[in-house]
Amino acid sequence: DADVTQTPRNRITKTGKRIMLECSQTKGHDRMYWYRQDPGLGLQLIYYSFDVKDINKGEISDGYSVSRQAQAKFSLSLESAIPNQTALYFCATSDGVGNEQFFGPGTRLTVL
Amino acid sequence: GQNIDQPTEMTATEGAIVQINCTYQTSGFNGLFWYQQHAGEAPTFLSYNVLDGLEEKGRFSSFLSRSKGYSYLLLKELQMKDSASYLCAVLGSARQLTFGSGTQLTVLP
Numbered sequence: 295d296a297d298v299t300q301t302p303r304n305r306i307t308k309t310g311k312r313i314m315l316e317c318s319q320t321k322g323h324d325r326m327y328w329y330r331q332d333p334g335l336g337l338q339l340i341y342y343s344f345d346v347k348d349i350n351k352g353e354i355s356d357g358y359s360v361s362r363q364a365q366a367k368f369s370l371s372l373e374s375a376i377p378n379q380t381a382l383y384f385c386a387t388s389d390g391v392g393n394e395q396f397f398g399p400g401t402r403l404t405v406l
Numbered sequence: 407g408q409n410i411d412q413p414t415e416m417t418a419t420e421g422a423i424v425q426i427n428c429t430y431q432t433s434g435f436n437g438l439f440w441y442q443q444h445a446g447e448a449p450t451f452l453s454y455n456v457l458d459g460l461e462e463k464g465r466f467s468s469f470l471s472r473s474k475g476y477s478y479l480l481l482k483e484l485q486m487k488d489s490a491s492y493l494c495a496v497l498g499s500a501r502q503l504t505f506g507s508g509t510q511l512t513v514l515p
Contacts, residue, residue, distance in 0.1 A: 336493055336505035337449070352502060384448060392437050392456065392497065397448035
């Protein structure tokens with residue numbers, strides 16, 4: 295079984311809809327991250343959490359919110375989706391600041 | 407601010423050696439990562455450098471010069487499966503990982 299899972303894997307929605315992307319991990323890591331990737335670009339950090347009570351904004355947090363329901367679960371919400379939020383979204387985990395991040399398989403989101 | 411530069415595309419021949427460069431200007435420095443990403447897939451970790459010098463791991467090596475804000479990833483004995491995007495990422499003082507746009511490597515037979 296995969297250590298970092300994301301649901302859904304693909305989603306098509308309409309402008310103005312509320313969307314939640316979910317991430318779960320079985321690695322026992324405290325640190326979790328949400329990134330988005332646009333075609334031909336690197337990953338941009340949306341939000342990160344170093345434990346259940348520690349949530350921080352990344353470089354592109356506007357239009358997004360997150361919830362860390364438990365050590366193993368970190369959800370990303372788009373309160374009112376817009377077309378320029380169409381992208382590939384990755385969740386990642388790590389067990390230390392200088393340690394490698396393990397990525398989930400990604401969620402491809404299309405906002406029409 | 408954070409600025410990471412790497413070439414957009416590179417092409418090399420199977421069996422050859424290729425060097426992918428990365429230069430960076432960041433607020434603080436706590437290490438540099440290289441990730442490999444095949445199309446439509448998740449990035450996977452290749453290497454981490456925090457001190458100057460060369461780190462070797464099988465066919466892949468990574469070099470860091472902190473004074474020059476420079477790193478490279480060296481791939482030897484290229485294989486077709488090495489065709490992928492290679493992402494340079496810097497861990498800055500804000501505990502965040504900042505990624506470059508990636509270098510798309512194409513390995514030709």
